[in-house]
Amino acid sequence: MTTTHPFTHLRLHTEFSVVDGAVRIPDAIKAAANDHQPALAVSDLNNLFGAIKFYKKARNAGLKPILGAEIFMAGLPGDAEPVSAMPGQLPVLSRVVLLVQSNQGYLNLCELLARAWTRGDGKVQPAVQWAWLQELNAGLMMLSGAQAGPVGRALLAGDERRASQLALQFAETFTHRFYLEIQRAGRDEDERHVSACVSLAAHLGLPVVATHPIQFLGPDDFESHEARVCIAEGEMLANRRRVRRFTREQYFKSTQEMQALFADVPSALRNTVEIAKRCSVTLTLGQPQLPNFPTPLVDGTPMPIADYFRQLSHEGLQKRLAHLYPDASKRAAEEARYVQRLDFEIETILNMGFPGYFLIVGDFIRWAKENGCPVGPGRGSGAGSLVAYSLGITDLDPLQFNLLFERFLNPERVSMPDFDIDFCQSNRDRVIEYVKEKYGRNAVSQIVTFGTMAARAAIRDVGRVMDFPYGFCDSISKLIPNKPGTHITIAEAIEKEPQLAERLEREEDVRTLLDMAQKLEGMTRNVGMHAGGVLIAPGKLTDFCPLYQQPGSEAAVSQFDKDDVEDVGLVKFDFLGLATLTILELARDFIRTRHKGQEDFSFDNVPIDDARVYALFSRGQTEAVFQFESRGMQGMLRDARPSRLEDLIALNALYRPGPMDLIPTFVARKHGREVVVYPHPLVEAVLSETYGIMVYQEQVMQVAQVLAGYSLGGADMLRRAMGKKKLEEMVQQRSLFREGAAKQAISQDKADEIFDLMESFAGYGFNKSHAAAYSLLAYHTAWLKVHFTAEFYAANMTVEMGDTDKLRVLHADALDMKITFEPPDVNRGVYRFIPVDDTCVRYGLGAIKGTGEQAIDAMVAAREADGPFTSLYDFAARVDKQRMNRRTVEALIKAGAFDSIERNRASLMASVERAFDYAAAQAANANQVGLFDMDADAHGSSSQEPELVATVPWGVKERLTQEKTAVGFFLSGHLFDEVSGEVRRFVKMRIGDLVDSRDTLTLAGIVTDLRVISGQRGRLGIFKLDDKSGAIEASVDENMLNQYRHLIKDDEFVVLQVTAQPDRFSGGLRLKVHQIWSLADARCRFGKYLKVKVNGHAPDVRRLVAEFPPHREMTEHGDVDRGLRVRLHVLRSGAECELALAENARFYPSDAALASWCAQAHQQEAKIIYE
Helix, strand or coil: CCCCCCCCCCCCHHHCCCCCCCECCCHHHHHHHHHCCCCEEEECCCCCCHHHHHHHHHHHCEEEEEEEEEHHHHHCCCCCCEECCCCCCCCCCCCEEEECCCCCHHHHHHHHHHHHHHCCCCCCCCCHHHHHHHHCCEEEEEEHHHHCHHHHHHHCCCCCHHHHHHHHHHHHHCCCCCEEECCCCCCHHHHHHHHHHHHHHHHCCCCCCCCCCCCCCCCCHHHHHHHHHHHHHHCCCCCCCCCCCCCCEEEEECHHHHHHHHHCHHHHHHHHHHHHHHHHCCCCCCCCCCCCCCCCEEECEEECCHHHHHHHHHHHHEEEEEEHCCHHHHHHHHHHHHHHHHHHHHHHHHHHHHHHHHHHHHHHHHHHHCCCCEEECHHHHHCCCCCHHCCCCCCCCCCCCCCCCHHCCCCCCCCCCCCCCEECCCCHHHHHHHHHHHCCCEEEEEEEEEEEHHHHHHHHHHHHHCCCHHHHHHHHHHHCCCCCCEEEEEHHHHHHHHHHHHHHCCHHHHHHHHHHHHHCCCCEEEEEEEEEECCCCCCHHHHHHHECCCCCCCCCCEEEHHHHHCCCCCCEEEEEEEHHHHHHHHHHHHHHHHHHCCCCCCCCHHHCCCHHHHHHHCCCCCCCCCCCCCCHHHHHHHHCCCHHHHHHHHHHHHHHCCCCCCCCHHHHHHHHCCCCCCCCHHHHHHHHCCCCCCCCCHHHHHHHHHCCCCHHHHHHHHHHHHHHHHHHHHHHHHHHHHHHHHHCCCCCCHHHHHHHHHHHHHHHCEEEHHHHHHHHHHHHHHHHHHHCHHHHHHHHHHHHHCCCHHHHHHHHHHHHHHCCECCCCCCCCCHHHHHHHEEECCCCCCCCCCCHHHHHHHHHHHHHHHHHCHHHHHHHCCCCCCCCHHHHHHHHHHHHCCCCCCCCCCHHHHHHHHHHHHHHHHHHHHCCCCCCCCCCEEEECCCCCCCCCCCCCCCHEEEEEEEEHCCCCCCCCCCCCCHHHCCCCCCCHHHHHCCCCCCEEEEEEECCCCCEEEEEEEEEEEEEEEEECCEEEEEECCHHHHHHHCCCCCCEEEEEEEEECCCCCCCCCEEEEEEEHHHHHHHHHHCCCCEEEEECCCCCHHHHHHHCCCCCEEEEEEEEEECCCCEEEEECCCCEEEEEEHHCCCCCHHHHHHHHHHCCCCCHHHHEEEC
C-alpha cells in the first residue's frame, strides 16, 4: 500500500519576476486550489512586486498565502570575487529563497530587498549581503537554493567541505529555519545534486525540502515562457548559442506528480507542509496611516493638530476674503456664509481624521509658492473644498462657482482625500526634494509602475524573437485597432477586424504568431516610475513595503504599485507636472522684467470678466490656450461664443464623447434660439447656469437635494450608485427618491422621469470642480495671449523648443496674431525666445536642431565678454570649442544665425572646417606666447583671417530646405517664393482670397502637414495647401493618393483643380481635389508656347526635343502627349518676327529643359507665354 504525502509549492516565479516567469497570479492560485493544496508561496526574483495582489487573491480563494522572494546572495565568508559567466555579462551570484514566517519577517524582507536595490553599484545584480542576513533574519526561513544556491554550487563542484561549512553557518543563523532544498526539474545535474544534498543533510542532521521551480503554468506554455525570456534578454528563440536556463518540466506540477518525483525522499514532501504551517503573516490592509505633521510649540508642547488645523484654516480664510472683497462692508456682509461653510468642512475633516493630510499638502504647496515653483489653481474634486482654498491648496473660490465639498470628501462615506497637485514641470522635482528633506529620505519615495505587453507590443516582441520579418509583424500589429483610451485585446481584435480574422484563417505564420502573443499579452514587461505619485510614510517606508531602484538611477520607488501601496496603508500624494504652469511662469517673468509698473504682476489679480478675452475664445483663436486648442474645441467656441467663465467651465465639461451631443442644445439655448426647459421648476437655480442641462456631477447631487431632500453626502452616494449601475442599489435609491419627491408634491411618474434623466446624466456628468479649476487656467493663458501677446509666444515657444512641429504651428499662429520674429542671430540671440517689444519676438537659438544650452551659453558668454562677432573666423576663435562643435556651427549657419555677418550661407558652410583650423592655429599661437612665429600657410599667417571659401550662393529652395533641417520649418521665406512670379501668371486665385463659391477652381501652393488616415472607403490623404497668402486643408481619395504619390508629399509644389466646401470643424473652407499637376505638367496645361529669342544663332531644336521629349500619359480618352509648343522670336537688324515650330517640336517643360532652352537663346531669354 502506497502512502501519499501532502505537498505545498514553495517556489513560484510569476510574471512579476519580469526577466522570466510567465505565470499570472490568479492562474497560479486557481491551479493550487484545484489541486487542494492548503497553501502557496510566491518567490519572485529579487522582489515583492506582486506580493499584495497574491496575498489578497490567495486569501479570497481560501488559500494560505506565503510571501517570499528568491534573492541573490553576496559577501559570504570565503567567497571569491564573483566572475562573469560570459564576457560583457554580469557576474553569476548564488541564489537562495527567503520565506516570510511572521510579520517581523515581512518587515525584514522589505528592508533586505530595499538595501539590495538601493545600495548596489549596478556592476552586479542587486544582492543581499550575508552581513545583512545575519542582522535581519528574524521571522524569515531560508531554503538553500538547490543547485543555484551556495551550498548546491559547492556540492556540484565536489567541494563537500565548503558545502558543510556553509550549511552549518546558515543553520546557525537561521536556527531551525534553514532547509536544504532539492529539485527534480529535468536538468542534467538534478540527480547528482539530490544525492549529494540528501547525504549532506543526513551527515549534518539538517532537514531537506522538495521544491519545484515553477516558471509557467502548464506543459504547453514552455515555448511562450522561452519567448518571454528572449524578449527580456534581447535574444532569438532559434539561436543555438543561446543559454537555455529552463526546461519543459518547470510547469505547475500537481501534488500527485510531486509525490511521484520524490517518493524516495518522503520527508522532503512533508517538510513543504511543515514550512507552510510555520509561515503565518497577517497584513493590515486598507487602513491609511498618515505621517505626523509637526505643529508649532506652545509653552514647550506641540499644539494639538486639530487646533493648529482650525487656526490655519480660519487665518487663511481671512486672507482670502480680504482679496475677494477689498471693501470692508461687503466683506463683512459675505463673511458669515464663508465661516459657516468652513466650520462644517473643518468638523468633517477632523471627524474623519484627515487634518494632517490637508496640513501636509498645504505645507508643500506653500513652500512651492514661496520658492518660485508655480502651482496650479486646483485639479479634481479637491477644488470644491473651502478649507483647501483657505490653506492655499487651491485658488478657486468654491462658493462663487457653487462647488461642493461633499463631492470631494463625503461625510457619509469615509474615504481618503486625494489632491492631485499640478506643478510647473521644471520645478516639480524641487518640491519633491523639499518633502524628502522635511519628512526624511527613508520615509519618502515615488511609486513603481509596471509596463505590460499590450496587444500590438506583444505581437511585435514575439515576432522579433521568433525571427519573423519586421514588415510581417508590423502589418499584423497594425490590424489591432488603436483607439486612444481603449484597450483592445488580440481576441477582441480578431472579432472586430475582418482582415485580421481572414489572415488568421489563411496564414499559418499568423496563427503561430498570434497564438504565442496571446499567451504573453498583458504580462508585465518592464518596471518604471509613476509620473507623479509620491509616498510619505509615518516612519520608514520599509515598514510598509520594499523599495526598488533602477540601475543608474538615484531615485528609489516603492515595489508596490499605486493600488497596493494604498492597501498597505501608505498615503499617496500626486505631484503632477503641467507645462502650462511653466509657460505662465516664464511669461510672468518676461512681464515683470520688460514692463514698468508690473514688477509685482500676478495672475491672481487678473480680472475674469475681460471682454477681449472672451472675444478671443468666441473667434476660436485658441491655439496654445490650455484645454481649448484642438480644432474641434475651436469650432465649438465659434458656435458657442462664450461670454463668462461659467460658459468656459460648461464647454470644457461637455467636450467629451457622450455629453458632446448636448453642445448644440447648450449653444442654441445660450443664444435664445431654443427655449430653456427645466426638469422641474424647483431646480431652476441649480441648472440656470447651464441653461437647463445637467452638465456636472454636482448638479445631479443638487437636484437630488432640492427635489428629494437628500443630504449632499447622500446625494453623492446616489451619484456613485448611478455611475456603477448596480440594479439592487438603484432600486433602493429610486424608492428613496420617490419618497423624498412626494414630500415636495411631485408625483411618482414625474419623480421616475427625473430620476431616469439624472441617471443618464450621472453616467457622463463631469466633475465641475475640475472643469472650473482648469477653465480658470485656460482663461489665464487666453488673457496672456490677448494682453501680452509677445510674452505669450516667447514663453510657449521656449517650452516647446524641442518639438519643431509644435514650434511651426506656434510660429504660424503668432504671425496670424500680428507678431513678427527677429531671425536667429549669433550677435543678438540667446537660448530662449525673448520678447523684444509688444509685437516682436527674438528667435531662441536653443530651438535650432543640433544646438544645446551649453553651446549657446558659451557663445553668449564670449559675445558679452568681447563684443559682437565680426566673422565666422572670429566666432570660431572666441567661443569655447569644448562646448561648441562643428555640427552646432553648421546648424546655426543653416538657420541663418550668421546672416547678419555674411549672407552667403553656402560660403559659410564651405568654410567651417577652415574656421576651426584657424581657431586651432590661433590657440596654438597664443600658447607659444610669441616666442616664435608660425609659418604662413596657404591662407596667410595664423593671425590674419583667411578668406571664406568662394561658393555660389544657395538658391531659394536650397536655402529654405537647409533652413528646414535646422529649424524644422521655413523661417526666412517660403518655398512658394521661388515659383510665385511664374505661377501667378496662370493661377490668379490666392488661398487667402478664397470664398465659398462651389465653382471649380485652380489653386497652387506647397503641400504641408500630410497625413494619411484609414476610413470606411479606404485610405484618405489630408494635407494643407499653402501659397503664402494662406493655407487650407485639402483631401484626396486613395486612388488619387496612389496615382500622385510622387507629388503628394511635404514641401512639394502642386497645382490643383478643386472645389471649396464648408468645413464644419474649422468653420472655414476645405478643398476637394479633382486634378493634380506638377509645375511642369501645369506649364503644359496652361502655357500657350515657349517664346525663344533668336539672333544670328538658332538653337539646336532637334537635340533639345530629343533630350526633353513630351510625356506620354494614358487617359480614359486614350494616350495623350504632354508637351509645350515652341515659337522662335527671330531678330534681325531693323526687323523681327515669330516663327511657330511644328507639332513635332513640342517638348516637356521641366526646369532642366527650360534652362537648356535659355542657354541657347539670345541673351538667354526664353519664357513661357500663358496669355
